[in-house]
Amino acid sequence: MVNDKESQKIVDIIQNFARQSSLFVLAYGTGCGAIEIPPTMTSRYDAERFGIRGAATPRQADVLLITGYLATKSLKRVIRAYEQMQNPKYIIGFGSCTINGGMYWDSYNTINRLDMYIPVDVYINGCMPRPEAVIAGFAKLQKLIQAGKADGWDRYQKNLEFYRGNQKKIIHNWVMPDYNW
Amino acid sequence: MSEVFFRTKDLSTINIMNEQDILNKILDHFGNKVTGNVKREKRVELFATTNTIEDVLLYAKHQLSFIHFTQLSCVDWIEEKQFELVYIIWSPESKVTILIKVRVDRENPVAPNIDYIWRHANTFERELREMYGVQFEGLVGAQDFILEDWIEIPPMRRDFDTAEYAKKTFFDRPGRENARDVRETIRQNSGEEIPEFAKKYSR
């Protein structure tokens, strides 16, 4: 389809507005952080008023929320879930464990830096972050989407070699479908 | 209060064996093949070998009502070139815990499989096989249990350097190469003061 630049800009603004105000979240409850999701979603903090809502499967989701430490074994599942999601898709890394390994920085079985394996759009610091911090992280993500800067999915496609190399470094037995969309 | 609660049944009157009785019975039955002592109240320690461990467990289970297999764990005595398997069993009647310790050679660690006595021992044995490399004769179960695609030496052995491995496998974020306190760095970067109560816990 041919788009002249000015009109595409307006379409982008509208689309980005829709994207930022409706986030379907796939919560990948790996670490301790999963326990902060229920209070974020229910009546005390009510994330639904920002259009944030749980999705049941990766296909329907926009945001992959990685709540805490990731064992190499679950990294495989995370990659698989992430690749099933539809573009544009975003990742929120939740807690110190996803940033630098947190208290598991020297463990033989948990990865240290999540952004070397999959592209992270927003990190939420803390061990563990409270629901306010989670909502602040979502607000930041919404700002990034509105500005068109949350382009993790694009980076993933462009640097697939780099990410695949890092992933295969720790997942020796690679039995996964190709990333083809 | 809990003391009173648990002691309302007088143990001597309902003919429940105490620690010393249990130890004596086992030692009598096995002669000099098993040694042991009473460690403290409600805790008996036995030393067996790979040949006698099955008999001891069967005897304790069927004759002395130690029907509960609590867990099977392993200690790496790297200086003595041995693994120590610890079988922990408990009796709901006498409320005594027995630790049965069995030493196996570290180079060729083989122990008998006991999952026909307690079905769930299978889980512990598979874990030890994966984490320490202890082989149990005739153990059935997938080779991969908790770890997946593991190609190094078993990770719980003491000669496996976790930090070294993590350093060479995973990516460090600059500034987090070791366990040092990062609050000072954060303070410098953000200009926030460290609150008084938090200083106490600094290293």
Place this chain on the structure above:
Amino acid sequence: MDIWKLLLTGSVTTVLAFVVGMLYMGLRRKITARVQNRVGPPIYQNFLDVMKLWSKKSSINHGFMQHVAPLWMIATSITTLMFIPILNNGSTFFTNLTFEGDLIMLLYLMVVGSLGMALGAGQTGNPNSAIGVTRGLTQMVGFEIPWVMALVALMIQHRTTTVAGLLDVQVQSGTWLMLSSPFAFIAALLAIPGMFRYSPFDIVGAPAELASGPISEFGGKYLGTMMTNGAIFAFVKLTLFVDIFMGGASNLGFLLLKTFALYMFPVLWGLVSPRFRTEQAVRFFWGWPVFFGVLGLIQAAI
């Protein structure tokens, strides 16, 4: 009637159905939130959701049938909508394709959408979808029986097989059929929550249990189309029910009032109920609703 007028009224009806259905679903989310002591999303949130789903840059599908399933569903919904007179004031603007015998056809048409969903979900190969489809069809066997009984009772009693005919009966006699045939009304009313698949009858798409069931492999524009279809079909069901039992409506204001009041029944019931198991749901539908359906048939016969 000339074809251009038909096209015009058809599109207006479809857009109306879409907007009203979406707003009702937004209101449902808002009401749910208020009941749970939350603020809740704005009532136009569903429009944003659909817009977002349509602006996804990729939508994977596993084959032809999955690709056409959402289209199939939305086509069925719009077709059904075309056969339902929206207003009862005798104007020809919203009558669309109403014809002699359409009530019987509607009974068939309303389940065709589920069939398309079943075929599409079957092709995805997701086990959750397969379970969801089986549950959905089982539940349909449950609620279709009292629903059909109620409609057949009305058809026998008033010797007409058109929705417009039933509307005329109500306009002329001045009473609603829900008052003159209370048993059929109760049977049909109890079948309504099953059609909407809200709690306690959300056994098809149970998110915690089945990962949203049949739609678990549909993403992006497919999901968007399905949500659109859900909105239109909700309007279809509500309007049909209002036409048949509650005397229709002489203008849009009354229509919205009546459909909203009716819509609150499954919504509020759903808010206070946990989920049934499949066989419990079927047992429920084959219990009291069928009993009232039989009473309705007897009333119609004598």
